[in-house]
Amino acid sequence: GQQLNQSPQSMFIQEGEDVSMNCTSSSIFNTWLWYKQDPGEGPVLLIALYKAGELTSNGRLTAQFGITRKDSFLNISASIPSDVGIYFCAGQKIRGAQKLVFGQGTRLTINP
Amino acid sequence: DAGVTQSPTHLIKTRGQHVTLRCSPISGHKSVSWYQQVLGQGPQFIFQYYEKEERGRGNFPDRFSARQFPNYSSELNVNALLLGDSALYLCASSFSEGEQYFGPGTRLTVT
Numbered sequence: 001g002q003q004l005n006q007s008p009q010s011m012f013i014q015e016g017e018d019v020s021m022n023c024t025s026s027s028i029f030n031t032w033l034w035y036k037q038d039p040g041e042g043p044v045l046l047i048a049l050y051k052a053g054e055l056t057s058n059g060r061l062t063a064q065f066g067i068t069r070k071d072s073f074l075n076i077s078a079s080i081p082s083d084v085g086i087y088f089c090a091g092q093k094i095r096g097a098q099k100l101v102f103g104q105g106t107r108l109t110i111n112p
Numbered sequence: 113d114a115g116v117t118q119s120p121t122h123l124i125k126t127r128g129q130h131v132t133l134r135c136s137p138i139s140g141h142k143s144v145s146w147y148q149q150v151l152g153q154g155p156q157f158i159f160q161y162y163e164k165e166e167r168g169r170g171n172f173p174d175r176f177s178a179r180q181f182p183n184y185s186s187e188l189n190v191n192a193l194l195l196g197d198s199a200l201y202l203c204a205s206s207f208s209e210g211e212q213y214f215g216p217g218t219r220l221t222v223t
Contacts, residue, residue, distance in 0.1 A: 003154055033211070042116070042202050042214035043155070088154050098145045098204075098212060099168050102154030 006089050006103030013079060014111050021087060021106045022073040029091030032065050032072040033100070037086045046087075047074070076108075084110050114139070116205050116215030124221045130191045133218045137184050137205030143167075144186040145212060146178055147202040155202055161186055190220075198222045 006023045013019060023032070031050055035043035047058050049065035049072060056063055062075045072091075076083055086107050090100040117136045125131050137144050143162040147155035160168035161180035175191045184205075190197055198221050204212035 006154075035214075040216070042204075042216050045211055045213060048211050090154075098143055098160040098162075098206060099157045099170065100145075100147075100155070100204075100212065101157070104152075104154055 004089055004091055004101055004103040006106055008106060009104065010107040010109070012109045012111065015079060015081060017079055019076040019079055019083070019108060020073060021089075022071060023089030023091075023103045024071040025091060025101075026070070027093070028069040029093055029101070030069065031092035032063070033090045033092070034061075034063050034072070034074045035088045035090060037088060037105070039085075043088055079108075079110055081110055081112060084108055116203055116213055118201075118203050118215040118218050120218060121216070122219045122221075124223060125193050126223055127193055127195060129193050130189065131193060131220060133188045133190075133201050133203075133220070135186045135188070135203030135205075135215060137186070137203075138207075138213060141205035141207045141213075142184055143206045144180055144184065145204045145206075146186070146188045147204065147214075148172070149200040149202055149217070151199070158188070193222045195222050 004023050033048045034046045037043045047063040053067045054065040060077045086105045089103040119134045145160040146158040149155040157170040159178045164180045178188045180186045200217040202217045203215045206212045
């Protein structure tokens with residue numbers, strides 16, 4: 001099935017460092033979302049973006065909806081141990097149609 | 113408030129058997145969607161139900177079916193199980209067209 005191209009696939013960083021990951025698509029999406037998934041649990045919604053160019057923050061997390069509507073990025077500032085997990089981007093082509101298309105995920109590991 | 117709940121948590125089945133997975137949405141949410149997440153990949157959309165009607169279907173064979181009940185809970189059924197059906201099955205609920213909130217999933221292993 002279709003998936004978004006998410007990079008990097010994995011990251012190994014030191015505690016306190018900033019993190020950046022992105023997601024690209026060959027087609028347009030009208031909504032972009034970022035989720036975090038811990039082992040054995042379902043994805044948890046972090047940030048939702050609804051307008052091209054929109055920049056939204058949630059605490060130490062900042063995400064942007066690309067102006068072309070074909071990409072999005074997520075930044076995490078001053079990483080802490082609880083940021084460890086897998087981060088997924090997801091796109092929604094038709095607002096209101098619930099089908100989400102997901103990226104392959106970025107696995108974040110933090111060295112204390 | 114309780115989040116999305118799913119049962120069972122884990123399930124082991126044999127090839128050829130069928131399975132029923134259950135989902136209870138967040139109170140007040142009328143839309144339920146099902147996703148399959150194979151190890152190492154992102155979730156793949158299977159179905160969406162809203163007000164007991166199918167609103168969307170992903171690229172899955174007819175062995176997969178679902179329904180939604182008057183209380184907005186939902187069941188996902190998979191017939192003639194294959195080894196490749198082994199995955200984490202996620203349910204997500206939303207209020208109408210809003211953001212989707214996921215349950216913890218049901219881990220299905222087919223042997």
